[in-house]
Amino acid sequence: MGEVRDSTMRLDAKIPSGPLAEKWSRHRNHIKLINPANKRKFDVIVVGSGLAGGSASATLSELGYKVKCFCFQDSPRRAHSIAAQGGINAAKNYQNDGDSVYRLFYDTIKGGDFRAREANVYRLAEVSVNIIDQCVAQGVPFAREYSGYLANRSFGGAQVSRTFYARGQTGQQLLLGAYQALAKQIEAGGVRMYPRAEMLDLVMIDGNAKGIVVRDLVTGEISSHAADAVVLATGGYGNVFFLSTNAKGCNVTAIWRAYKRGALLANPCYTQIHPTCIPVSGDHQSKLTLMSESLRNDGRVWVPRNKGDHRAPGEIPKEERDYFLERKYPAYGNLAPRDISSRAAKEVCDEGRGVGPGGRGVYLDFADAIERLGLNMIRERYGNLFEMYERITGEDAYKAPMRIYPASHYTMGGLWVDYNLMSNVPGLYVIGEANFSDHGANRLGASALMQGLADGYFILPYTIGDYFATGRPAKPSLDHPEFKKVEEEIARRTNKFLSIKGHRTVTEFHRELGKLMWDKCGMARNEAGLKEALERIPALRQEFWEDVNVLGDGNELNQSLEYSGRVADFMEFAELLVLDALTRDESCGAHFREDHQTPDGEAMRDDENFSYVAAWEYQGLDTRPILHKEPLVYEEVHLAQRSYK
Numbered sequence: 001m002g003e004v005r006d007s008t009m010r011l012d013a014k015i016p017s018g019p020l021a022e023k024w025s026r027h028r029n030h031i032k033l034i035n036p037a038n039k040r041k042f043d044v045i046v047v048g049s050g051l052a053g054g055s056a057s058a059t060l061s062e063l064g065y066k067v068k069c070f071c072f073q074d075s076p077r078r079a080h081s082i083a084a085q086g087g088i089n090a091a092k093n094y095q096n097d098g099d100s101v102y103r104l105f106y107d108t109i110k111g112g113d114f115r116a117r118e119a120n121v122y123r124l125a126e127v128s129v130n131i132i133d134q135c136v137a138q139g140v141p142f143a144r145e146y147s148g149y150l151a152n153r154s155f156g157g158a159q160v161s162r163t164f165y166a167r168g169q170t171g172q173q174l175l176l177g178a179y180q181a182l183a184k185q186i187e188a189g190g191v192r193m194y195p196r197a198e199m200l201d202l203v204m205i206d207g208n209a210k211g212i213v214v215r216d217l218v219t220g221e222i223s224s225h226a227a228d229a230v231v232l233a234t235g236g237y238g239n240v241f242f243l244s245t246n247a248k249g250c251n252v253t254a255i256w257r258a259y260k261r262g263a264l265l266a267n268p269c270y271t272q273i274h275p276t277c278i279p280v281s282g283d284h285q286s287k288l289t290l291m292s293e294s295l296r297n298d299g300r301v302w303v304p305r306n307k308g309d310h311r312a313p314g315e316i317p318k319e320e321r322d323y324f325l326e327r328k329y330p331a332y333g334n335l336a337p338r339d340i341s342s343r344a345a346k347e348v349c350d351e352g353r354g355v356g357p358g359g360r361g362v363y364l365d366f367a368d369a370i371e372r373l374g375l376n377m378i379r380e381r382y383g384n385l386f387e388m389y390e391r392i393t394g395e396d397a398y399k400a401p402m403r404i405y406p407a408s409h410y411t412m413g414g415l416w417v418d419y420n421l422m423s424n425v426p427g428l429y430v431i432g433e434a435n436f437s438d439h440g441a442n443r444l445g446a447s448a449l450m451q452g453l454a455d456g457y458f459i460l461p462y463t464i465g466d467y468f469a470t471g472r473p474a475k476p477s478l479d480h481p482e483f484k485k486v487e488e489e490i491a492r493r494t495n496k497f498l499s500i501k502g503h504r505t506v507t508e509f510h511r512e513l514g515k516l517m518w519d520k521c522g523m524a525r526n527e528a529g530l531k532e533a534l535e536r537i538p539a540l541r542q543e544f545w546e547d548v549n550v551l552g553d554g555n556e557l558n559q560s561l562e563y564s565g566r567v568a569d570f571m572e573f574a575e576l577l578v579l580d581a582l583t584r585d586e587s588c589g590a591h592f593r594e595d596h597q598t599p600d601g602e603a604m605r606d607d608e609n610f611s612y613v614a615a616w617e618y619q620g621l622d623t624r625p626i627l628h629k630e631p632l633v634y635e636e637v638h639l640a641q642r643s644y645k
């Protein structure tokens with residue numbers, strides 16, 4: 001693909017001036033408003049009905065805009081957000097343990113290894129407190145103390161308890177809250193919901209996002225939809241690794257197609273590997289299961305001190321155990337952040353001290369907590385997680401420790417957005433996990449739900465109004481030739497998939513790509529491995545287009561066809577992800593380059609050369625994309641070597 005071409009184009013993040021703590025309120029005070037009667041003149045397309053898309057659709061409609069909301073599931077309630085277990089952060093300081101907006105902001109910046117935009121993160125921390133009020137008002141059943149106050153627990157990378165939760169089903173309860181708000185608007189006619197509809201392309205007219213083309217997943221019908229603005233809330237791309245904790249349907253298609261239409265894709269190499277997942281048990285698996293990070297509040301992580309110690313965990317005396325997180329990171333112990341805990345687990349397994357089949361596992365042990373707090377308390381806190389663990393492994397974690405191992409979980413990269421959550425394409429907004437905005441090189445636990453709801457309930461509804469008021473966008477007619485052109489491109493692509501009639505299934509290709517990505521660009525990366533992956537991905541992509549077998553036809557429910565489109569996009573996207581990882585010649589957060597580590601194995605940043613957001617611009621599939629750099633300027637925090645010791 002040739003050399004990386006750097007661009008001198010300045011990305012304007014539109015960060016408001018003024019002191020950090022006042023930026024958002026000043027911005028809100030100055031951005032333009034739309035008269036209530038005029039709001040109904042504007043049509044907004046929201047793709048995605050998870051926490052980000054669901055909350056945005058409901059709120060925009062409540063304000064008076066006309067909304068069309070799309071999702072590929074049969075109900076908005078089945079968005080992947082429903083899987084979130086552990087909790088949502090907010091700087092309420094109910095515990096009186098020293099928390100504040102500033103601390104949540106600082107923890108998030110530090111957790112992201114100083115690779116996130118300061119102003120966005122401060123706003124996120126600020127808005128976090130409103131989210132809890134909003135959700136309580138909706139009736140979300142957060143856990144409560146005996147006194148009636150909302151309860152909190154701790155998540156990784158924090159020394160305070162600021163995580164609100166509803167047992168191990170926080171995402172489900174929050175999504176039900178957003179869904180009921182959405183359902184009210186659907187009933188009132190403000191939102192038109194399109195379930196089982198997959199966005200296959202973005203339509204650009206005169207350089208602005210003006211609509212989308214979707215495929216009805218039940219009938220196969222292709223249709224166009226025009227709007228004054230398009231919002232993508234389409235979630236993360238963790239399934240590029242094939243095995244991940246994400247729902248099987250999660251994919252990169254919407255943001256990838258937008259990228260190919262001109263939207264910049266930022267920091268794709270920042271992918272999070274979660275330390276506490278049920279280990280891989282064999283080739284038959286198509287998915288991995290998360291054991292929530294909240295379990296590390298009470299569970300202790302350990303492996304045998306000696307290599308080759310195959311005794312049952314209960315037979316290994318305490319002196320012969322290595323509680324490696326407590327040993328290495330005494331200040332945070334078992335609540336060290338995800339990237340650090342994952343690497344520590346990999347390290348002890350690489351040393352031959354891992355447990356379970358294949359030695360790729362570590363123990364998460366509740367014996368001490370059960371002794372201290374009693375079985376009932378542990379059951380009350382984590383009962384559904386223990387039950388889930390038992391259903392999958394057949395083991396009772398009240399009696400013997402869980403076995404866990406890191407797995408692909410969350411993606412910090414995504415489409416580049418400015419402070420207003422608008423991409424570089426006018427009229428294209430991106431919210432939730434689909435954008436790159438707030439988590440830098442590593443997301444702290446319980447901060448994704450916070451971000452999705454902050455974007456959807458509290459940020460986009462303000463900033464999109466300013467765009468309508470200042471840009472005066474005009475919704476195009478569906479007769480515009482661009483819609484027809486895009487529809488025809490999609491039809492051609494569909495026919496191509498169906499006509500190959502090769503010998504390998506879509507799953508086989510996805511599995512091979514995922515393994516390559518995990519081996520060469522997973523928890524640890526090095527130059528040689530990344531270069532190998534860059535050679536192999538285009539070849540694998542070609543094999544895919546020559547030898548994939550997609551059954552059925554295009555005018556019916558055809559999951560093989562749906563899947564082939566998503567995997568085809570992963571095949572292209574994976575190359576950009578690896579290129580980004582190779583170009584970022586430093587370690588930071590979850591992007592761990594083995595060639596850049598401190599003597600004790602921690603990530604070694606290179607602030608002088610890499611303190612920027614990498615935003616890639618598409619130039620055609622066989623041409624290297626252009627790298628645009630948004631410098632990360634810190635006004636408030638001092639960049640420091642991240643330490644959890």
Ligand SMILES: Cc1cc2nc3c(=O)[nH]c(=O)nc-3n(C[C@H](O)[C@H](O)[C@H](O)COP(=O)(O)OP(=O)(O)OC[C@H]3O[C@@H](n4cnc5c(N)ncnc54)[C@H](O)[C@@H]3O)c2cc1C
Nearest residue numbers: 048049050052072081084086087199235432433446448449
């Ligand atoms: C197992 C698990 C547990 C987690 N637990 C926590 C937790 O405790 N706390 C926390 O903060 N975070 C947690 N996370 C992360 C968090 O759940 C997600 O980051 C967050 O829910 C993403 O929300 P979203 O609205 O951005 O996307 P999603 O919920 O993934 O929604 C995406 C939406 O986009 C739609 N969509 C996607 N592509 C298309 C397309 N092409 N056309 C039409 N529609 C499309 C989908 O149908 C869906 O409606 C967890 C993640 C996992 C995997």
